[in-house]
Amino acid sequence: xxxxxxxxxxxxxxxxxxxxxxxxxxxxxxxxxxxxxxxxxxxxxxxxxxxxxxxxxxxxxxxxxxxxxxxxxxxxxxxxxxxxxxxxxxxxxxxxxxxxxxxxxxxxxxxxxxxxxxxxxxxxxxxxxxxxxxxxxxxxxxxxxxxx
Numbered sequence: 001x002x003x004x005x006x007x008x009x010x011x012x013x014x015x016x017x018x019x020x021x022x023x024x025x026x027x028x029x030x031x032x033x034x035x036x037x038x039x040x041x042x043x044x045x046x047x048x049x050x051x052x053x054x055x056x057x058x059x060x061x062x063x064x065x066x067x068x069x070x071x072x073x074x075x076x077x078x079x080x081x082x083x084x085x086x087x088x089x090x091x092x093x094x095x096x097x098x099x100x101x102x103x104x105x106x107x108x109x110x111x112x113x114x115x116x117x118x119x120x121x122x123x124x125x126x127x128x129x130x131x132x133x134x135x136x137x138x139x140x141x142x143x144x145x146x147x148x
Contacts, residue, residue, distance in 0.1 A: 022062040030055035056089045068135035088129035
């Protein structure tokens, strides 16, 4: 049992592993909400945008708290990273909406398959943006001083 606890602790210590896990959860929020909206008859692009917004809000919370463990102490501390997060996610949202549209409307791919394929590109870009642009509060620079 101790070996399992140590392995989980070691894996949880890796932000890439945490990002993949919580990114999977975020993707699940995106895909399930997209599927439910499409089953309710919501138009493709509208369903796509709504599902992405739901996923973005979920992702900010889990990425800030669990993945990158940002050191925001007050609600005000979250304003700047949240705005940067939204900016970065708007970029990948355009890529996702355009990718789904291209794959489904132009290449006549199944809508769930087109949505699923775009997730791989978006996942990689979101990690890069989050790690190097968004969640930087309280990180240590090479001189051991906290960056803000």
